[in-house]
Amino acid sequence: xxxxxxxxxxxxxxxxxxxxxxxxxxxxxxxxxxxxxxxxxxxxxxxxxxxxxxxxxxxxxxxxxxxxxxxxxxxxxxxxxxxxxxxxxxxxxxxxxxxxxxxx
Amino acid sequence: xxxxxxxxxxxxxxxxxxxxxxxxxxxxxxxxxxxxxxxxxxxxxxxxxxxxxxxxxxxxxxxxxxxxxxxxxxxxxxxxxxxxxxxxxxxxxxxxxxxxxxxxxxxxxxxxxxxxxxxxxxxxxxxxxxxxxxxxxxxxxxxxxxxxxxxxxxxxxxxxxxxxxxxxxxxxxxxxxxxxxxxxxxxxxxxxxxxxxxxxxxxxxxxxxxxxxxxxxxxxxxxxxxxxxxxxxxxxxxxxxxxxxxxxxxxxxx
Amino acid sequence: xxxxxxxxxxxxxxxxxxxxxxxxxxxxxxxxxxxxxxxxxxxxxxxxxxxxxxxxxxxxxxxxxxxxxxxxxxxxxxxxxxxxxxxxxxxxxxxxxxxxxxxxxxxxxxxxxxxxxxxxxxxxxxxxxxxxxxxxxxxxxxxxxxxxxxxxxxxxxxxxxxxxxxxxxxxxxxxxxxxxxxxxxxxxxxxxxxxxxxxxxxxxxxxxxxxxxxxxxxxxxxxxxxxxxxxxxxxxxxxxxxxxxxxxxxxxxxxxxxxxxxxxxxxxxxxxxxxxxxxxxxxxxxxxxxxxxxxxxxxxxxxxxxxxxxxxxxxxxxxxxxxxxxxxxxxxxxxxxxxxxxxxxxxxxxxxxxxxxxxxxxxxxxxxxxxxxxxxxxxxxxxxxxxxxxxxxxxxxxxxxxxxxxxxxxxxxxxxxxxxxxxxxxxxxxxxxxxxxxxxxxxxxxxxxxxxxxxxxxxxxxxxxxxxxxxxxxxxxxxxxxxxxxxxx
Numbered sequence: 001x002x003x004x005x006x007x008x009x010x011x012x013x014x015x016x017x018x019x020x021x022x023x024x025x026x027x028x029x030x031x032x033x034x035x036x037x038x039x040x041x042x043x044x045x046x047x048x049x050x051x052x053x054x055x056x057x058x059x060x061x062x063x064x065x066x067x068x069x070x071x072x073x074x075x076x077x078x079x080x081x082x083x084x085x086x087x088x089x090x091x092x093x094x095x096x097x098x099x100x101x102x103x104x
Numbered sequence: 105x106x107x108x109x110x111x112x113x114x115x116x117x118x119x120x121x122x123x124x125x126x127x128x129x130x131x132x133x134x135x136x137x138x139x140x141x142x143x144x145x146x147x148x149x150x151x152x153x154x155x156x157x158x159x160x161x162x163x164x165x166x167x168x169x170x171x172x173x174x175x176x177x178x179x180x181x182x183x184x185x186x187x188x189x190x191x192x193x194x195x196x197x198x199x200x201x202x203x204x205x206x207x208x209x210x211x212x213x214x215x216x217x218x219x220x221x222x223x224x225x226x227x228x229x230x231x232x233x234x235x236x237x238x239x240x241x242x243x244x245x246x247x248x249x250x251x252x253x254x255x256x257x258x259x260x261x262x263x264x265x266x267x268x269x270x271x272x273x274x275x276x277x278x279x280x281x282x283x284x285x286x287x288x289x290x291x292x293x294x295x296x297x298x299x300x301x302x303x304x305x306x307x308x309x310x311x312x313x314x315x316x317x318x319x320x321x322x323x324x325x326x327x328x329x330x331x332x333x334x335x336x337x338x339x340x341x342x343x344x345x346x347x348x349x350x351x352x353x354x355x356x357x358x
Numbered sequence: 359x360x361x362x363x364x365x366x367x368x369x370x371x372x373x374x375x376x377x378x379x380x381x382x383x384x385x386x387x388x389x390x391x392x393x394x395x396x397x398x399x400x401x402x403x404x405x406x407x408x409x410x411x412x413x414x415x416x417x418x419x420x421x422x423x424x425x426x427x428x429x430x431x432x433x434x435x436x437x438x439x440x441x442x443x444x445x446x447x448x449x450x451x452x453x454x455x456x457x458x459x460x461x462x463x464x465x466x467x468x469x470x471x472x473x474x475x476x477x478x479x480x481x482x483x484x485x486x487x488x489x490x491x492x493x494x495x496x497x498x499x500x501x502x503x504x505x506x507x508x509x510x511x512x513x514x515x516x517x518x519x520x521x522x523x524x525x526x527x528x529x530x531x532x533x534x535x536x537x538x539x540x541x542x543x544x545x546x547x548x549x550x551x552x553x554x555x556x557x558x559x560x561x562x563x564x565x566x567x568x569x570x571x572x573x574x575x576x577x578x579x580x581x582x583x584x585x586x587x588x589x590x591x592x593x594x595x596x597x598x599x600x601x602x603x604x605x606x607x608x609x610x611x612x613x614x615x616x617x618x619x620x621x622x623x624x625x626x627x628x629x630x631x632x633x634x635x636x637x638x639x640x641x642x643x644x645x646x647x648x649x650x651x652x653x654x655x656x657x658x659x660x661x662x663x664x665x666x667x668x669x670x671x672x673x674x675x676x677x678x679x680x681x682x683x684x685x686x687x688x689x690x691x692x693x694x695x696x697x698x699x700x701x702x703x704x705x706x707x708x709x710x711x712x713x714x715x716x717x718x719x720x721x722x723x724x725x726x727x728x729x730x731x732x733x734x735x736x737x738x739x740x741x742x743x744x745x746x747x748x749x750x751x752x753x754x755x756x757x758x759x760x761x762x763x764x765x766x767x768x769x770x771x772x773x774x775x776x777x778x779x780x781x782x783x784x785x786x787x788x789x790x791x792x793x794x795x796x797x798x799x800x801x802x803x804x805x806x807x808x809x810x811x812x813x814x815x816x817x818x819x820x821x822x823x824x825x826x827x828x829x830x831x832x833x834x835x836x837x838x839x840x841x842x843x844x845x846x847x
């Protein structure tokens with residue numbers, strides 16, 4: 001792997017880790033949704049890094065296409081997540097879902 | 105602005121601020137969070153080590169896509185992969201776009217314009233100047249996508265931005281006639297893609313197998329439809345609900 | 359059969375998606391569109407199966423390109439079984455939904471059908487996919503439609519459960535996707551058949567295995583990542599709960615099967631499969647014990663799902679060791695039997711709720727008299743869940759025990775039997791009160807629509823009939839792709 005690619009992959013993995021931590025650890029829904037996006041961005045960086053074949057070399061287009069698909073999917077998921085989160089806030093007054101609500 | 109309590113403030117005010125700013129509690133590193141942090145850190149380190157262990161000589165698909173590019177009808181490798189070689193993925197992705205709108209509309213109440221922008225003359229004039237330009241840029245991005253980075257998604261994103269500007273500046277109130285166009289506009293991308301995929305089967309190939317030599321035409325038609333749908337979907341996601349639609353309580357026809 | 363197998367493969371995916379578009383475009387006709395398309399989809403799945411039996415496994419190259427350049431769909435015996443399971447349960451739920459969503463609740467009715475058809479299409483696409491990134495996209499389609507369906511009923515508990523489901527699901531998807539990145543980085547391919555020949559032991563595979571397995575565990579609710587399941591399945595509308603427990607939660611497990619058999623198999627002798635098996639044991643015990651404690655019916659059924667999912671993981675080490683066809687047969691027949699039984703259980707819960715408005719098990723006294731068909735439905739479903747003969751569950755457990763004994767895994771035998779006893783416990787908790795005589799007259803019991811009662815009953819009968827169809831299922835499973843060589847290049 002080229003050095004640039006290694007750097008991007010490592011940064012991508014670290015971003016992924018940071019996003020995963022925030023998604024799991026913090027209760028505010030908006031923060032969780034942002035964390036999910038950070039996880040996604042980290043993953044996309046890893047893909048882009050894999051596509052790098054060297055400076056001024058033709059790139060591997062498959063990971064680039066995968067990332068475009070991934071971005072669109074992430075945007076759609078975020079859209080639904082936000083709609084749900086705002087509905088949770090509207091129904092319960094709090095933008096969070098911790099605390100047990102096992103049954104109605 | 106969040107005012108953090110500090111030692112210079114009188115203690116009663118500090119306590120009041122601390123109670124109001126529950127955000128502080130949100131980010132405190134409780135013992136439970138330390139455990140999660142440790143686990144995630146371990147995972148990250150392991151993954152970084154795996155990154156360094158990726159062999160250098162793995163043959164990926166760069167050469168193969170270059171070699172078969174002429175058969176794809178476009179001259180940009182990423183577009184070729186996206187719309188032709190792995191077009192089935194793109195079809196499913198356009199489906200995700202429509203599904204997310206259906207999901208948002210089923211969950212949320214009536215759409216609300218989330219941004220209150222002061223309606224100044226400068227804004228109104230500027231937006232009216234920008235909007236046609238954005239349409240042209242979107243069309244251009246769509247058209248050149250076959251040769252350089254670009255295509256339906258990029259064009260659709262610009263259209264989406266245009267739509268957001270339109271709504272935020274409250275340039276026009278979409279009347280009921282335009283609202284009736286909304287659902288068709290949202291589905292047209294996925295519908296064209298699906299139709300092309302099915303038609304390809306009828307014409308004697310497998311799903312999405314564009315006929316020899318006609319790939320570019322088919323791609324252009326599908327991508328144009330998709331650009332509209334993508335733009336409309338992004339705007340609808342921004343609105344977070346069905347414009348003028350029934351709220352969940354009505355139960356009347358939507 | 360009439361067309362080439364590949365045509366049926368495409369049809370089985372395109373039909374539900376086309377129907378979903380139409381149902382969204384014409385919301386007032388959503389019900390009619392849903393009913394007609396369901397019939398067509400079921401017919402296509404049957405046609406695909408017949409075509410497979412005649413012609414053997416098939417590979418459909420999307421766009422004509424062929425892996426590794428393009429995406430391939432693969433139809434073998436396992437895909438066919440999953441598609442048939444989805445079609446059977448799906449048809450029953452379609453009929454049930456006709457009665458469940460009354461005409462006056464136009465919002466829910468109009469949105470249920472497009473969402474359900476999208477879910478069906480995504481399942482079919484998932485079961486036929488031969489590409490690990492394509493599997494990610496189908497997983498996303500599946501997850502978003504499942505979440506929206508969960509939230510559809512609109513209660514605060516359901517919306518919160520849906521939010522949690524979405525967040526956990528997305529975390530799982532992102533982990534899976536990073537795993538895909540590592541696979542591509544290490545081996546340069548995304549097609550499963552190709553990867554089967556390319557993968558070797560090494561750090562990229564460890565990373566990919568960890569990420570993908572944990573991600574799929576999150577989506578498939580394997581203990582201890584099951585916490586989102588009970589609230590989501592219990593609070594959703596009855597047909598949605600049935601879909602979630604019977605079908606949706608099986609898809610990530612199916613992917614895990616494919617991955618471990620064809621991509622991650624070099625890691626078969628590491629500790630990972632044993633860990634999965636151990637977690638399965640924990641799931642069975644924890645889920646069953648929790649089910650025994652629930653005062654509400656749907657939560658009991660939901661925890662039962664957590665427990666039953668554990669059985670699927672028990673034999674993963676055996677699956678990877680050898681004797682694959684028999685172990686696969688045991689696991690898959692369990693999946694299918696559970697799908698029919700669990701869907702029937704949730705639908706009968708919906709019937710009871712519809713009739714009496716009360717979900718507390720304590721209020722079920724005398725239900726045998728007021729809702730005989732529904733109680734019979736749950737009794738038959740329970741029969742399969744407890745794995746008494748002559749049900750599908752019995753055959754499945756028998757196969758599992760057979761394999762466990764053959765491998766000398768005595769602790770698995772103990773767990774399977776214990777799980778059965780616990781299941782009997784929670785099933786009798788529900789059935790027991792229904793046989794007793796009621797002292798007071800039940801207050802206005804609403805009539806259960808025929809579509810709801812009959813579809814639920816039909817599913818429970820299917821759960822029993824599966825007990826007699828074991829041979830056919832195993833024969834079908836045996837259809838495997840003849841050659842592992844992939845064309846193109």
